[in-house]
Amino acid sequence: MSGSGPAARLQRLFEGQRLTPTQRRIAHSMVRRAADAPFLSSVELAELAGVSQPSVTRFAVALGFDGYPALRKHLREVAPAGTEGGVEDSLNEYQQAVLAEIENLRQLSDLLADPAPVERAGRLLAASRPLLVLGLRAASPQARGFGYFAGKVHPDVRVLDEGGSMLHDRIDAARRAGASALMCFALPRHPREAVDALAYAREQGLTVVTVADSAFAPVAAQSDLLLPAAVGTGLAFDTACAPMLLGRALLEAMCDELPEAQARLEEFDAKAAARGLFVE
Numbered sequence: 001m002s003g004s005g006p007a008a009r010l011q012r013l014f015e016g017q018r019l020t021p022t023q024r025r026i027a028h029s030m031v032r033r034a035a036d037a038p039f040l041s042s043v044e045l046a047e048l049a050g051v052s053q054p055s056v057t058r059f060a061v062a063l064g065f066d067g068y069p070a071l072r073k074h075l076r077e078v079a080p081a082g083t084e085g086g087v088e089d090s091l092n093e094y095q096q097a098v099l100a101e102i103e104n105l106r107q108l109s110d111l112l113a114d115p116a117p118v119e120r121a122g123r124l125l126a127a128s129r130p131l132l133v134l135g136l137r138a139a140s141p142q143a144r145g146f147g148y149f150a151g152k153v154h155p156d157v158r159v160l161d162e163g164g165s166m167l168h169d170r171i172d173a174a175r176r177a178g179a180s181a182l183m184c185f186a187l188p189r190h191p192r193e194a195v196d197a198l199a200y201a202r203e204q205g206l207t208v209v210t211v212a213d214s215a216f217a218p219v220a221a222q223s224d225l226l227l228p229a230a231v232g233t234g235l236a237f238d239t240a241c242a243p244m245l246l247g248r249a250l251l252e253a254m255c256d257e258l259p260e261a262q263a264r265l266e267e268f269d270a271k272a273a274a275r276g277l278f279v280e
Contacts, residue, residue: 006034006035006037006079006103006107007031007034007107007110007228007230008107008110008111009034009075009078010027010030010031010034010037010075011031011215011228013063014027014031014063014215014216017062017063018062019059019062020062022051022055022059023055023058023059023062024216025049025050025051025216026045026049026051026055026056026059027059027216028049028214028216028217029045029048029049030045031214031215031216031228031230032213032214032230032231032233033048033233034103034107034230035103037075038072038075038076038079039072039076040072042056042057042068045068056068093234093235094235096234097232097234097235097239100232100233100234100239101232101239101241101242104229104230104231104232104241104242105241105242105245107229107230107242108229108230108242108245108246111227111228111229111246112249115253117225117227118227118246118249118250118253119253119256120225121209121225121227121250121253121254122250122252122253122254122255122256122257123253123257124180124181124207124209124225125150125154125181125183125209125250125253125254125257126154126254126257126258127180127181127257128179128180128181128182128207129155129156129177129178129179129180130156130157130158130174130177130178130179131150131154131156131157131158131179131181131182131183132158132160132170132171132174132179132181132182132183132201132206133146133147133150133157133158133159133160133182133183133184133185134160134161134182134183134184134185134194134197134198134201135159135160135161135184135185135186136160136161136162136163136191136193136194136197137189137191137194138187138188138189138238138240139184139185139186139187139194140161140162142185142187142211142240142243142244142247143159143160143161143183143184143185144159144161145244145247146183146185146247146250146251147159149248149251150251150254152264152265152268153251153254153255153258153260153261153264153265154254154258156177158170158174158179160197163191163193163194163197167193167197168197168200171197171200171201171204171206172204175204175205175206179206180205180206180207181206181207181208181209182198182201182206182207182208182209183209183210183211183250184198184208184209184210184211184212184219184223185210185211185212185243185247186210186211186212186213186217186218186219187212187213187231187238187240187243188213188231188238190217190218190219194219195218195219195222198210198219198222198223199222202222202224207224207225208222208223208224208225209223209224209225209226209227209250210223210225210226210227211226211227211228211229211243211246211247211250212226212227212228212229213228213229213230213231213238213243214228214230215228227246227250229242229243229245229246230242231243
């Protein structure tokens with residue numbers, strides 16, 4: 001992963017490590033709070049991840065440090081000068097939520113410094129006829145939005161935004177029709193049904209491209225190409241500006257791989273004008 005932001009540095013620290021499920025949960029929590037991570041005590045990190053304090057110590061040792069204080073010391077040493085734990089106390093909760101999303105977008109910018117993964121995803125999605133787009137519960141708005149715009153340039157887009165017994169049937173139908181890829185949006189809390197659907201899709205031979213809140217999300221093991229985009233957690237309900245923007249970047253990459261994309265957009269604009277579809 002390219003970039004030099006807090007999340008990017010943590011991702012590089014965790015890359016290639018053999019972590020237990022509990023340790024992956026700790027790593028996930030640290031990435032979600034990347035700016036604060038160097039200043040969290042072991043007790044605070046344990047509470048954030050929902051694990052025991054000794055688990056945090058074992059996590060640090062698994063990364064090659066003598067203990068958690070050594071890990072925290074390392075994180076502080078590599079943090080940019082002037083970094084502090086959290087935002088200014090004078091800001092209200094709404095302002096803090098906005099600043100947290102700005103940091104998430106900075107992390108996404110770091111990720112996109114290497115465009116190769118997004119370009120690869122664009123090729124996979126453009127080549128799939130039909131193209132499946134999956135997003136359940138909190139991720140369903142992301143899937144519907146992506147599907148809406150993808151349908152303007154791709155000849156056959158099928159959005160799967162509801163679970164139930166027919167989910168596998170719809171994957172089967174798309175596969176029989178020639179589908180080769182599935183685009184998934186996965187956000188907290190992660191539905192077990194989404195993980196199962198991805199596993200099934202891969203069993204049927206589909207290549208899974210996933211936008212998730214972290215490289216350590218539960219869907220990671222069932223994804224062929226995972227692109228992380230952090231969510232904001234400062235309000236009662238998570239905010240997802242970075243996943244939405246990453247979805248738009250994927251749409252752009254997909255359009256670049258579809259020679260007929262511009263013609264389809266121009267045709268839609270002409271028909272929309274003829275119908276008076278939009279109020280100018």
